[in-house]
Amino acid sequence: MVDEVAVRPDSVLAGFESTTRRAWASVWALGFAVFVVTTTEMAPVGLLPEIAHDLDVSSGSAGVAVTAFGLVAGLLAPVSTVVSGRFDRRALLLTILSVFTAGNLxxxxxxxxxxxxxxxxxxxxxxxxxxxxxxAIAIRLVQPKDGVRATAIAFSGISVALVLGVPLGSSIGNIGGWRAAFGALAVLSLLSLLVVFLFVPRLPVVESVAWSDFRRLAGSRALLAALVVTCVVVVGNYAAYTYVAPFLIDERHIASSMIGPYLLLYGIAGVAGNFISGFALDRLGSPAKVLVALGLAVVVSLVLLPLLNSRYAVVVLLVVWGAAYSGLPVALQTLVLRSGGDSGQAATSTYVLVFNCSIAMGALLGGFAIDTSGASAPIWTGAAFCLLSVLVSLMVTRTSSSAEATEGP
Known part of the structure; x- marks a missing residue:
């Protein structure tokens, strides 16, 4: 099976030696779409107290908004990838943004x-x-030499969503109510749809993913280990992060109007974390080692958050947490792609399944914790799972080292 990400077929750019400005505009349009989608996914985190109060439910019940989203997204990722395999990629992108517009409205x-x-x-x-x-879309929009840059621009929408989208949504919710925040997201989704329609060219499918690709991956121990690490660390992070607003308000007595700025700090640190993770991967060459280091940083920050009362300490710990966790997906994605071999898109789809289902599971566990044991309980739950992820990463590191020693001269 030929991975669509690795192939540039006949495209609107064929025959050009350099990527055109129009093509770069289409890449930025894709990045904007990623920003809107990520902001929609994470929006309830900054709005949880308002949603719970207005709908007269507990914080844990309000967190089901994150659980339901992640669970459905994860379980349907492989199915939707296979079923949509023969459709034009631009048409799929427009369909996705249409659904997000309707859902946010x-x-x-x-x-x-x-x-x-x-x-x-x-x-x-x-x-x-x-x-x-x-x-796959990002790489096909540009000339081969610009593929890495195009992918980075597209996925920068995730970081921008954490830096601007979630805190801005929280601020809008504080001023006009949580419904106003989702109304703004509906407008942004519609705007993104129009931008993609105007700038992204038609992209006929190159090579689709078949169920046999997933069966081929089933026997990969390396991929299984990568997915286990992904599951445990994401469960831990979202058990804590989903309920960080109630923790800051109830345990650290921070005004609800300040939740947006605190989440902004977390997001800015996350952008730095992406670069730190990339640098570490270049220097160490081992995703598992990077996962151990970043995982430990997350554990330390989560353990200290309930223990230190100073607001200055809270700021520092949020920054460390945001930087460390945001660097983890870079290492995880690298580990998954290396483990997937020639079936990269199927491996990525499986990773999406595990990642999103783990978000759902984390939000569910954190919701149970906060409803039964108070606002600090999700933080402790997250710390425990993240510590487990470090232990699993250490096992992966030792296994990889043993394999290298066996294959050595």
Missing amino acids: LSALSSSYGLFILSRLVTGVIHGLMWSIVA
Whole structure:
């Protein structure tokens, strides 16, 4: 099977020695779409207290908005990737953004808890497909020599969402209510749809993913280890992060109007974490070693958050947490792609499944913890799982070292 990411077929850029400005505009349009999708996924995190209060449910119940989204997105990622395999990639992108526009509008208009959860399910249904096709689209939009840069621009939308999208949504929610925040997201989704329609060219499918590709990966121990690490660390992070707003308000007595700025610091640190992780991967050459180092940083920051009362300490720990966790997916994705071999897109789709289902599981565990044991409980739960991920990463490191020694001269 030929991975679509690795192939540049006949495209609108064929015959050009350098990537055109129009093509770069299409890459930035893709990055904008990634920003909108990621902001929609994470929006409830900064709005959780307002949603819970307005819909008259507990913080844990409000967190189901994250659980439902992640669970549906994860479980349907491989299915949607296979089913949509023969469709034009631009058409798929427009479909995804249309669904996100409708889903965010439904969230904004929700008058009950049930309707709000339904709106999250609507967007979650197609969310997993987005992550399965973004890298392939980015690379096909430009000349081969510009593929890495195009992919970086496209995925920069994730960092920008953490830096601007989630904190801005929290601020809008604090001023005009959480429904206003989702209304703004609906407008952004529609704007992104129009931008993609105007700038992204038609992209006929090159090579689709078949179920046999997933069966081929089933026997890969390296991929299994990568997915186990992904599951445990993501569960831990989102058990804590989903309920960071109630923790800051109830345990550190921070005003709800300041949640946006605190999340902004977390997001800015996350951008730095991406660069730190990339640098570490270049120097160490081992994703597992990077996972151990960053995982330990997450554990330390989570353990100290409930123990230190100083607001200055909270700021520092949020920065460390944001930087360390945001660097983890870079190493995880590298580990998954190396483990997937020639079936890179199928491996990525499986990674999307595990990642999103783990977000759902983490939000669910954190919700149970906060409802039964208080606002600090999700932080402790997250620390425990992240520590487990470090232990698993150490096992992967030792296994890799043993394999290298066996294959050595």
